[in-house]
Amino acid sequence: MIEVYYKPQLTAERFDGSADMIKNYSIGTMPAMQIDLFGDLDDENNWSEPSFNIQTLGGKFQLHVGDWIITEATGYRFLISNEKYLQLTKELPVIPSEIANIITTCKQQGEELTKALSKLDIEMRQYVESHGEDVAYAWLYGYQLEAQHDTRTD
Numbered sequence: 001m002i003e004v005y006y007k008p009q010l011t012a013e014r015f016d017g018s019a020d021m022i023k024n025y026s027i028g029t030m031p032a033m034q035i036d037l038f039g040d041l042d043d044e045n046n047w048s049e050p051s052f053n054i055q056t057l058g059g060k061f062q063l064h065v066g067d068w069i070i071t072e073a074t075g076y077r078f079l080i081s082n083e084k085y086l087q088l089t090k091e092l093p094v095i096p097s098e099i100a101n102i103i104t105t106c107k108q109q110g111e112e113l114t115k116a117l118s119k120l121d122i123e124m125r126q127y128v129e130s131h132g133e134d135v136a137y138a139w140l141y142g143y144q145l146e147a148q149h150d151t152r153t154d
Helices: 019-024 082-088 097-108 113-118 122-130 132-141
Strands: 002-006 010-014 028-030 051-056 059-063 068-072 077-080 143-146
Touching: 010 082, 051 077, 077 082, 097 113, 097 122, 097 132, 097 143, 113 132, 122 132
Parallel strands: none
Antiparallel strands: 002 143, 010 068, 028 051, 051 059, 068 077
16 A cells, blocks of 8 residues: 655646637647638648647747646746656656655755665665666656555554
């Protein structure tokens, strides 16, 4: 059983092209345009898809229906494709509380992962050697805390 679920403060919303999202995120739009000026106006194949763009601290980016708008607690926004979002939101790894405590403390103090790992005892270093990918993922994206088993007999 999982005791704690930790994930950094992010809000993710999948862009659906709706007027509400365009307004809420101040998304720029370019309406659909006729492809063949002499073609049939009623032919839906004669029209391009509308295009969208969004301003972030990193610049102006093209946005597609289905992309995700990620907003950090600080208000910083960035975009990722649906494919990338699905990769990043896979289930968070389950890690021991000792490693979770080191991650939390070092992040609060602005320390790097290598410094965090140097603080581990032998047993936890062995855990990292055999579960390195999970520990790195936990550092970057969050983790689930391994449940402590009660071994008391009273």
